[in-house]
Amino acid sequence: MTGSSLRFLVPLSFLLLLSLGPLSSAAEDGSGPTLQGRRQKRQQFKEAPEFYNSPDCPTVDSDEILCSPAAVHVAMTLDTQYLRGSMAAILSILQHSACPENVAFHFVSSTSTSTSNSTLLRSTIVASFPYLKFKVYPFDDSSVARLISSSIRSALDCPLNYARIYLANIIPPCVRRVVYLDSDLVLVDDIAKLSATPLGGSTILAAPEYCNANFTAYFTPTFWSNPSLSSTFSGRKRCYFNTGVMVIDLAGWRTGDYTTKIEEWMELQKRMRIYELGSLPPFLLVFAGRIVSVDHRWNQHGLGGDNFWGLCRDLHPGPVSLLHWSGKGKPWVRLDANRPCPLDALWSPYDLLQTPFSLDS
Template sequence: METYSEKAKIHIVFASDDRYAQHAAVAMASVLEHAKYPERIDFFLLSDGISEERAEKFRTTARRWGSEASVIPVEGEAFSEFYISAQLSRAAYMRLAAAEILPNDIDKVIYLDCDLIVRKDITELWKIPMEGNAIAAVPDCGIMASAKSKKQKRQCIGLTEEDLYFNSGVLILDLAEWRKNKYARKLLSLVQEHSYPHHDQDALNAFFYHRWAALPLEWNVIPPVWFMFLKIIFSKWRASAAAARQNPAILHYAGGYKPWEYAIHVGFNDEYYALFQKTAFADEKMPQFDARKKHRSIRRQMVRLRLGNFWGKLFAK
């Protein structure tokens, strides 16, 4: 039976290359800013070539709340042949090897992507029972509400119409079970054999098929839920999505529109900027626009946000 101690350490892990170290620090700051006992949270950053200067800024940010952060270099070449596309880097695959990279005395971790903001005490997520599973995650409504995406998942990982599919941006991992069953090695072998459209996320869903615990939607609110896309409105997920976006525990900027690529826009990225100013990266030049996305205007996102607010209020119970 899982137990929880108020004085026990909480372990959180990120994975990043040098470009995303700043964003990992902002995500970490969001955890610490909302934690009742930030000094009880330890962080690990799996590093794919992060410079010592930026690694020290990450560690310094943690110390500002009385927390500790370790930056662990990972041999990036071990992941160099894995399939990547769009804005994904090979660092995304490092979460699959966390059980082998992290110290053996750490039996449980929360994995977080770098492009998210935590808005509630992470202790509440840590306390959610995993029901005997080695992994817990939030269902991905964007995939499951799309007929096209579900067809793709049926073809590439065998997902049926009734099956749930999870997003890999927020995970609780029972590392003791991972080590016992050598899950890391089996997963890395799996991704070497396949070019999955959603990379590590597809691999995790294929490997843990029917063997994962579903977390509440509020702990990983992704753009389809935040903006209440029409495919969500016309799906069975409408009410739960509307409720989750009312007060997200984690707001996840998954996809192509990142908060640091635009000037401050209230409701879209103002929380990111407020937290950014509290990190040791606050001297970095902002915004940091990706030249590859020169046609992605923020105007579209702000229209989506207004529509999401309207539909969210209309359908929330």
């Protein structure tokens, strides 16, 4: 299936959900802690189909795949709150890959017992994807927690949201390139195409870039009124890029010690308020105007609406290789609340959650 062909059939379970009565407003936005806690405890997932390589795929030793340069390496975070989204993302990657057996997954999970349970997460992955080549890496979020400043949405303040800054330290040095993906997206194209994005030279990061965005809004008046700070972007394109879809040269990241450079901006943020939007601004401070731009087909973003209301949105014009529910509204929350947006029907076929309405083939 190509990225531009989105011929999905809305499953019966989705239609049944539409016919159910409404839930409470707390359930609609996922803010009800009791409902959310019950949902996390009772989540059970179906086993996904097994996918096989095409005849022309290179041979990768399954025992060496987590370090193999011939593999496509994918990094994602894992936690109980977004596990349902992660499972859908994994399925979509495998389903649309020409060489699914050559995809290696590197999952990062918090060591904090309040946000994740590594044993539960690992067993869930194994049960639904018994053939998957993956490793779960523990992330001690206590060190980054001290650097996090409150932002416009509490979900953005989760320490695990900052794990992408530490991938070069977490993933073994044998992995030189990785595709980092958020948990609120699905692919409808071969991830190998994204992974093969040319970097070259001193550029160590590729991502969908947006130069028509209001770049000024990503930083506070305090930042822009200080010449020593605002001059950071002198001679650079002031372009926003999405950190939920990135191709990263981990070897180059390690050499340039970019983790330290991002942390330095976060430390400054603790002393003076220079931005409001979670982990994105420090990435922009270090990398904006210095990345390889990825075709926008790899980030049909904003499907979760804005950071305040999470209202429904349409697709952007153009071809589609990746659908990204960035923003407040997540498709699984809206489906459970019987308040889906039309485009949530494109996420639903990848939902592996075992429900009373599931029809196993």
